[in-house]
Amino acid sequence: xxxxFHNCLSVEKTPAGWVPCRFTPRQLDYYQSLSVWAGIRSxxxxxxxxxxxxxxxxxxxxxxxxxxxxxxxxxxxxxxxRLLYSAVYPEGVPSGRVVFRRDHGGRARFSLHLPYQCQIxxxxxxxxxxxxxxxxxxxxxxxxxxxxxxxxxAVHPSQTYAALLGETLQMNVFNQAVGGIGFKDxxxxxxxxxxxxxxxxxxxxxxxxxxxxxxxxxxxxxKESIRLIRDAADAAPVTLISPxxxxxxxxxxxxxxxxxxxxxxxxxAGRAGFHFIDGLKVLPHDPSFCGDGRLxxxxxxxxxxxxxxxxxxxx
Numbered sequence: 001x002x003x004x005f006h007n008c009l010s011v012e013k014t015p016a017g018w019v020p021c022r023f024t025p026r027q028l029d030y031y032q033s034l035s036v037w038a039g040i041r042s043x044x045x046x047x048x049x050x051x052x053x054x055x056x057x058x059x060x061x062x063x064x065x066x067x068x069x070x071x072x073x074x075x076x077x078x079x080x081x082r083l084l085y086s087a088v089y090p091e092g093v094p095s096g097r098v099v100f101r102r103d104h105g106g107r108a109r110f111s112l113h114l115p116y117q118c119q120i121x122x123x124x125x126x127x128x129x130x131x132x133x134x135x136x137x138x139x140x141x142x143x144x145x146x147x148x149x150x151x152x153x154a155v156h157p158s159q160t161y162a163a164l165l166g167e168t169l170q171m172n173v174f175n176q177a178v179g180g181i182g183f184k185d186x187x188x189x190x191x192x193x194x195x196x197x198x199x200x201x202x203x204x205x206x207x208x209x210x211x212x213x214x215x216x217x218x219x220x221x222x223k224e225s226i227r228l229i230r231d232a233a234d235a236a237p238v239t240l241i242s243p244x245x246x247x248x249x250x251x252x253x254x255x256x257x258x259x260x261x262x263x264x265x266x267x268x269a270g271r272a273g274f275h276f277i278d279g280l281k282v283l284p285h286d287p288s289f290c291g292d293g294r295l296x297x298x299x300x301x302x303x304x305x306x307x308x309x310x311x312x313x314x315x
Contacts, residue, residue, distance in 0.1 A: 008020040022048060044069060045116065049114065053131050058100070062098075062122070064095045066121075067119070072088070077111070081167075084110075086156055087100070113163065114157060116157050138170050138171060142176055142198070143202070144176045148296055153297070154302055155291075165200070171197065184218065190232040199233045199238040205258070230274075239275040240274045240277070262278070282305050282308050
C-alpha cells in the first residue's frame, strides 16, 4: 500500500490497518517530548493523499481515528481534479466506513485527501480494479508552520492554504506544520525529508509569550532557525511569511510584540536571502474569514490566502 499514499514519509502496517505519517521518527520523538498536544498534532494526516485510477462505480474504505486536535473530520475525493464528494463528520468519531458512489463508470484518476485533525488508520479498501499512481506534479514544496499551515479551522482538508498551493503551483506539498509551535520550539532536524524544490515558512504568531519574556533569547532562536532552514533547503528558494492578521492582539496583550516579531522576521529574511511576505497583507482583517472568529481561517479565508500567496511566493 505504500505506493498509494503521497505527501507522507512513511506508511506503517498495523493489525488495525495502514497508518501514513508525514514526519520522520526523530521529528515525531521531538514533538512528543515537547508536549502531549504537539505529539497529537504531529501525527495528524494533514496534506496526505491517496492517488489511484479505477473504473469502479462505488469506492469505499473503513477508518479508525486517533486523538483529535479539532473535533470534526472530513475526507475529500477528487475525480480528475473535480471534487466528487466530501464525507464530513461534524463530530469526532472513533471509526467509520466511507462510501463514495459515482454517477457513471469508466476509468478515471482519483485523489483522496485525508483529514488534518487526527491520525488516521485505513483498512478494508474496496476500490475495484484500482492501480496506484503518482500525482502529476513538478516538484516538492515544504510548508513549515503552525496550526494555520496545518489547516485549522478548515472544514475540508483539500481547502487548506497548503493543499490549495499544491494544486495551484502543481507541486507535491510536504506539510511540516504542527499546531501551537513557533520558532521558539520548531524541530530543526529535516534529515529524511525529501529534497525541497521550494520552502515556505509561516511561523511567529505563537511566539509572543516567549518573545515578551526574553527578547534577546528569542531573537537568537529565530536567527538559528533561519540558518538551519537555509542549510536544509540547500539551493531551493525559501519564502518567509510573517504572522497573519489576528483579531485578539489587545485581548492577549500582544499589540506591541507581534509587530516587533514581524520586523525581526523581515530583517532576518533579508539577511538569509529569503523572499519575505508580510502576513498582514494575506488574510483579510475581518473575523468572518476565520473559523474561530479571531485567528484561524475558514475555507473561504484559506482560499483567499492561497490566491495571494500563489502570486507572491518566491519560486
